[in-house]
Amino acid sequence: MSAYVSAFELFSIGVGPSSSHTVGPMRAGRDFAARLRETGVLENVAHVGCSLFGSLGATGIGHGTPDAVVAGLSGLDPETVDPDEVRGAWMNWREGSRLPLAGIRPVAFAKGDIEFSPRTRLPAHPNAMTLVARDSAGAVVGEETYYSVGGGFIRRDGEPLDVAVAWPLRFDTAAELLAICDDEQLTIAEAARRNEEALRSEEDVAAGLDRIWDAMAACVEAGLHADGTLPGMLRVARRAGRIRTQLEEVTAAGGRELPGEWLGAYALAVNEENAAGGRVVTAPTNGAAGILPAVAMYWWNFLADSGLGTGTAVTPHGELAGSALRGFGAAAGASSTTCDEEAVAEANRRRGIRRFLLTATALGSLFKANASISGAEGGCQAEVGSACAMAAGGLTAVMGGTNRQIENAAEIAMEHHLGLTCDPVGGLVQIPCIERNAIAAATAVTAARLALRGDGSHFVSLDAVVETMRQTGLDMSHKYKETSAGGLAVNVIEC
Known part of the structure; x- marks a missing residue:
């Protein structure tokens, strides 16, 4: 297993x-x-x-x-x-x-x-x-x-808890994952890719990851250009489109770009689309679906072309790698000799996104296997906390972080979501869920930056935080686990 x-x-x-x-x-x-x-x-x-x-x-x-x-x-x-x-x-x-x-x-x-x-x-x-x-x-x-x-x-009911897959790189804990990467001289993303290629060709893995990213990006775009109110008794007004307009006006007037505010707008956009019943990507859940796309889009639009995560990635042992995701060539037809600069930049960004998603996959697997990603089982720490940790690790990876810096970033992000309750007002994935994704996206970026400023060594391990999240979920009252029987759900008037 x-x-x-x-x-x-x-x-x-x-x-x-x-x-x-x-x-x-x-x-x-x-x-x-x-x-x-x-x-x-x-x-x-x-x-x-x-x-x-x-x-x-x-x-x-x-x-x-x-x-x-x-x-x-x-x-x-x-x-x-x-x-x-x-x-x-x-x-x-x-x-x-x-x-x-x-x-x-x-x-x-x-x-x-x-x-x-x-x-x-x-x-x-x-x-x-x-x-x-x-x-x-x-x-x-x-x-x-x-x-x-x-x-x-x-x-x-009656089926086994898990169906065994003969993954070539098998790990149950973050410590085991880091040890495997050390032994095999791999990044975490490369370890995940090797497992994926046990089921699909290299080309199919790349194409599948691109499809996931395209769906995420389309969801961000749809949310940024929608207005009106969300379904349900709360009549919550959409805000992402209004924020987009404000930010574009600032830029058009000669003001400086505001990456942090765009980050929040991306997250709001996804979760407003989710609340409206639109097309979204579970990441790893719908209630937390805005965090990974927001952080990835933040990197795509504001950091990718700086060279971080495209051609200067650092391997687990410190030497520079030839690309951010070795083994994934540029997108079909995209090379420095045959395409213009934008096509090359697009290909580099896509390689970075694949690295981001594969890194997040390896981390998310640990939360799902050893704790929970279900709000009904572990509260919102299981959904938003896991997504924040996955995004923090993914961003650290594309920013050139080492495996231990990635693990550190995920630990920081999860540690500060421990005990987070799931108490949606009116049983709708709107309040506090939409804003919570924007806050967690900012936390993921902060966690990545903190980890990148260190050398990867830290006192609390990711495995310890995952186990703490599991225990906290068991101790948490059912009122705070997606039943809308406690917390904000009973202290906020619904009309």
């Missing part, structure tokens, strides 16, 4: 507003419908229903959980679905309509067939749901319980 989780699982393209409450339930519904088809009982199904337990039952409506379940049962995939097909799929359900189970079998379904049981908590995980299919006589022909364990990952 190894802690490593592929970048293409940790960073999955989906829809908002929640990886655990929207993407996971949608995948569960889709998986259930597919199993009915594969086992040959789909044609016998006349009716389907779902029960949402624990946190899914408590804040499901605010997170669009029942909409996601209906979309998944209809055979829609969160990665490719038009977000408009998910929004209101249950909320606007017309009574008397029939649900196209697996996309092909019309069955009876009513809004009341999704039941909410917030006070029933199944022992395996607080995000649980049971799907049941019946024939025309009311007999059960299919039943499965799923757990949405965070980051869009799901586990079917």
Whole structure:
């Protein structure tokens, strides 16, 4: 067994507003419908229903959980679905309509067939749901319980906790990861890339990482150019577009660029898109989806062309490397002899982003394996704290940091999120979630800068912080773990 989780699982393209409450339930519904088809009982199904337990039952409506379940049962995939097909799929359900189970079998379904049981908590995980299919006589022909364990990952009851993958570089802790990198003379990003290439070609890994980044960048762009209010009773006004306009006016008037304020705007943009149910990338969750893209975009726009992370990366032992991500050549057709300067800069930035994402993947794997990335399980420290640590490590990597500086940056970022609660007002991923991403993005940059000013040695290890986060999550009251039963959720008037 190894802690490593592929970048293409940790960073999955989906829809908002929640990886655990929207993407996971949608995948569960889709998986259930597919199993009915594969086992040959789909044609016998006349009716389907779902029960949402624990946190899914408590804040499901605010997170669009029942909409996601209906979309998944209809055979829609969160990665490719038009977000408009998910929004209101249950909320606007017309009574008397029939649900196209697996996309092909019309069955009876009513809004009341999704039941909410917030006070029933199944022992395996607080995000649980049971799907049941019946024939025309009311007999059960299919039943499965799923757990949405965070980051869009799901586990079917009875399945093993993890499916073993024969990763060439196997590690369970940060200490083991650093030791492997020392022995193999690799950066953390290179170690992650070697694991990815056990499943895909070098070209496919690069193309897949580029696709993830393009989706992240598109989400930032969409959020920066949107206005109006977000869905839900709170009527929260979008701010990212207004901030973009203000910053552009400052620049146009001859004022200096304000990288730190752009960083916050990027994070707000992503999480406003997420709250609106738009296309986002789990990083490692939807509730924390703005942190990594914001920090990466900050590097892309303000630091990349300075040479940091493009051609002057430092290897674990101090010597200069030929590129920020050895083994990943420039983008197709982009070279200093055949392309103009902008094309070369674009290719260098993409190499840097791949390094950023691979470094973040290795770090995120440690949080998922040894603690949690689920707000319902560990509070917001598990979501925002993990994302902040991943972003800090990724930024340190593209700024030329050593492996131990990367580990130090991740530790600093996570240490100062310990105990962070998950208490969304009204059960919506809006307050305090959107601003929290902007604050964490700034913390990630600060952590990276602090680590880069040191030599990588530090008193508290990343492994110690991960274990502390796990213990803190266990000790934390369920009121502060995505149930909206405590904290801001009960002390802020919702209208």
